[in-house]
Amino acid sequence: MSAFFKLLARNRLALGGLIVMGLVVALALITPLLPLADPDATDTANRFLPPLSDGYLLGTDGLGRDLLSRLLWGTRLSLAVGFAAALFAAVAGAAVGIIAGFYGGRTDNIIMRGVDMLMAFPYILLALAIVAALGPGLVNALIAVSVVNIPFFARNIRGITVGLAHKEFVDAAKLAGMSNPRIILSEILPNVVPVIVIAMSTTIGWMILETAGLSFLGLGSQPPQADLGSMLGEARSALITNPHTSVIPGIMILIIVMSINLLGDGVRDALDPRLKSGALSRPMAATRVERKERPAPETSTDAILSLDDLHTQFHVKDRIYKAVSGVSLSVKPGECLGVIGESGSGKSVTALSIMGLVASPPGIITAGAARLEGRDMLSARFGELRRLRGRRVAYIFQDPLATLHPLYKVGDQLIEAISCHRAISKSEGRKKAIELLKSVRIPNPEERIDIYPHEMSGGMRQRVGIAMALANDPDVIIADEPTTALDVTVQAQILSLLSDLRRERGLAIIFITHDFGVVAQLCDRVAVMYAGRIVEEGPTMEILRAPAHPYTSRLIACVPELGEGKRKLEAIPGLPPSVDNLPAGCAFADRCLKAQDSCTKGEIGLEGSGSRAVRCLFPEPGFAEETA
Numbered sequence: 131m132s133a134f135f136k137l138l139a140r141n142r143l144a145l146g147g148l149i150v151m152g153l154v155v156a157l158a159l160i161t162p163l164l165p166l167a168d169p170d171a172t173d174t175a176n177r178f179l180p181p182l183s184d185g186y187l188l189g190t191d192g193l194g195r196d197l198l199s200r201l202l203w204g205t206r207l208s209l210a211v212g213f214a215a216a217l218f219a220a221v222a223g224a225a226v227g228i229i230a231g232f233y234g235g236r237t238d239n240i241i242m243r244g245v246d247m248l249m250a251f252p253y254i255l256l257a258l259a260i261v262a263a264l265g266p267g268l269v270n271a272l273i274a275v276s277v278v279n280i281p282f283f284a285r286n287i288r289g290i291t292v293g294l295a296h297k298e299f300v301d302a303a304k305l306a307g308m309s310n311p312r313i314i315l316s317e318i319l320p321n322v323v324p325v326i327v328i329a330m331s332t333t334i335g336w337m338i339l340e341t342a343g344l345s346f347l348g349l350g351s352q353p354p355q356a357d358l359g360s361m362l363g364e365a366r367s368a369l370i371t372n373p374h375t376s377v378i379p380g381i382m383i384l385i386i387v388m389s390i391n392l393l394g395d396g397v398r399d400a401l402d403p404r405l406k407s408g409a410l411s412r413p414m415a416a417t418r419v420e421r422k423e424r425p426a427p428e429t430s431t432d433a434i435l436s437l438d439d440l441h442t443q444f445h446v447k448d449r450i451y452k453a454v455s456g457v458s459l460s461v462k463p464g465e466c467l468g469v470i471g472e473s474g475s476g477k478s479v480t481a482l483s484i485m486g487l488v489a490s491p492p493g494i495i496t497a498g499a500a501r502l503e504g505r506d507m508l509s510a511r512f513g514e515l516r517r518l519r520g521r522r523v524a525y526i527f528q529d530p531l532a533t534l535h536p537l538y539k540v541g542d543q544l545i546e547a548i549s550c551h552r553a554i555s556k557s558e559g560r561k562k563a564i565e566l567l568k569s570v571r572i573p574n575p576e577e578r579i580d581i582y583p584h585e586m587s588g589g590m591r592q593r594v595g596i597a598m599a600l601a602n603d604p605d606v607i608i609a610d611e612p613t614t615a616l617d618v619t620v621q622a623q624i625l626s627l628l629s630d631l632r633r634e635r636g637l638a639i640i641f642i643t644h645d646f647g648v649v650a651q652l653c654d655r656v657a658v659m660y661a662g663r664i665v666e667e668g669p670t671m672e673i674l675r676a677p678a679h680p681y682t683s684r685l686i687a688c689v690p691e692l693g694e695g696k697r698k699l700e701a702i703p704g705l706p707p708s709v710d711n712l713p714a715g716c717a718f719a720d721r722c723l724k725a726q727d728s729c730t731k732g733e734i735g736l737e738g739s740g741s742r743a744v745r746c747l748f749p750e751p752g753f754a755e756e757t758a
């Protein structure tokens with residue numbers, strides 16, 4: 131709750147709306163306690179007195195009634211009716227939406243067609259018809275406004291419920307034997323409440339306006355009772371001669387509706403989990419680069435892709451998360467480089483920084499270079515970056531279900547990936563897409579090309595992801611844990627596929643994983659990351675034989691081996707440090723059995739010897755012997 135208020139307070143307009151609305155509500159609540167004149171008492175001798183007249187701060191109306199008193203009592207009534215209508219519409223609409231979305235089938239069809247019929251009538255006409263049928267009066271106006279708003283809530287909430295009704299946690303509740311009403315109350319409702327609150331906060335203002343509209347037409351509050359709409363209606367005839375009688379309630383309506391709408395927008399932003407990272411604005415097309423110094427020119431290497439002292443940070447409020455701190459890597463054509471580390475070590479952010487795919491805000495690349503054949507990508511214009519994305523450097527992500535579009539056939543998505551970079555006819559695209567599916571060994575590609583992602587198994591989808599990455603014959607593929615979600619047999623197939631592809635096509639692969647077993651199968655070299663830095667680098671086989679960094683040897687010790695049933699698998703105790711508060715010296719010192727005082731002081735460099743490098747003052751004995 132306090133996080134919600136903090137986020138809300140960061141949005142100045144919403145905060146302004148909250149303060150104004152708070153004042154108006156407070157005023158409405160204390161109205162009965164204020165020494166005000168009777169709002170309905172007429173005094174024809176004092177008709178149409180202007181504001182600031184003696185004894186009448188805001189003047190009087192056509193019947194000599196005190197406008198200040200009528201305004202405050204009218205505001206009280208309008209707010210009460212507006213809030214009550216919004217609450218009633220939200221509760222009834224949400225109930226209808228949840229029942230339709232949860233039960234589906236015929237129930238859904240009958241309910242939603244009824245809702246559609248309600249929506250088919252012009253909005254205000256429907257409200258007028260309801261009031262006409264029930265008779266004029268404030269309660270009937272409230273009912274009319276509520277009823278015409280029910281479809282809005284019902285449709286919104288039904289949409290959310292349909293998505294939730296087939297989620298695993300709902301299936302789990304069903305398997306646990308819970309009844310449907312209980313599942314609705316304990317599983318569905320808590321998930322839709324934020325949406326209901328958001329929908330309510332953005333519609334209350336509108337409902338207050340609608341109620342005022344009905345009162346203005348004489349169908350809501352009845353004389354002598356004042357609400358803001360009826361005050362406007364009564365002042366209509368004196369609009370030109372005594373404008374203050376209509377301007378005063380008009381300004382109050384404006385203040386209420388504006389402040390509620392600003393507050394509603396703020397509530398929506400604060401409750402939307404996608405905006406909680408502090409990014410109230412949309413991410414930029416490419417990661418923001420704010421390097422204080424230009425990177426040093428590359429000393430010529432035969433690497434196709436190289437990172438040089440890359441620093442990527444996330445600036446969230448007053449915190450700086452140093453996700454990547456000085457990473458240097460390189461990969462040659464036909465080579466596979468493994469990047470390994472625990473969750474949160476900065477592997478993905480490193481990979482995404484290369485093509486400017488880290489979301490900004492809050493991400494910023496603060497130093498370093500990412501070079502493709504010597505050309506620094508971080509200083510490239512967005513147009514060039516976009517041409518190179520997918521064309522020269524392609525990505526394969528962990529969850530193909532999240533990266534493939536659920537509404538398009540896989541073939542169309544493959545053709546689109548090609549046509550983004552070169553003009554291609556539909557038949558040519560189809561032929562190429564079939565070839566791609568064949569190259570990733572999808573059986574029967576001529577038929578599979580016309581199916582949707584959800585019709586494929588996880589392994590098949592991942593192959594489509596790989597085919598998509600291969601679509602434009604890239605030079606480099608960055609694979610971010612592409613086999614984590616797969617079972618071991620499919621994982622082995624995918625790894626051998628990638629291995630063959632790199633041999634056949636001379637592809638350079640950066641393979642991100644947290645599994646040394648996978649690295650051993652595929653990668654020529656490996657870089658071990660911890661807390662945003664590389665702590666060890668070298669040829670895979672050498673590192674597996676004699677790891678230098680205690681962290682690397684602990685990671686290797688975590689991998690089970692077949693036939694080694696008696697070996698104790700040792701988990702690494704403790705957790706990696708938070709990257710917004712990194713300790714001095716070695717970030718692993720806290721969890722390291724060999725740590726000494728000197729490990730927690732000063733900067734520890736990545737010291738190289740031959741093809742190997744380690745960031746440790748006391749490397750493992752095996753490595754020390756080898757280098758000696």
Ligand SMILES: Nc1ncnc2c1ncn2[C@@H]1O[C@H](COP(=O)(O)OP(=O)(O)OP(=O)(O)O)[C@@H](O)[C@H]1O
Nearest residue numbers: 407444451453472473474475476477478479480709
């Ligand atoms: N939007 C963000 N705001 C703040 N910190 C972030 C943001 N995105 C990532 N981070 C932080 O950056 C660090 C590196 O994250 P990254 O996703 O690169 O880790 P990873 O090693 O790829 O982990 P995993 O294996 O779980 O994917 C983490 O500490 C993470 O908390």
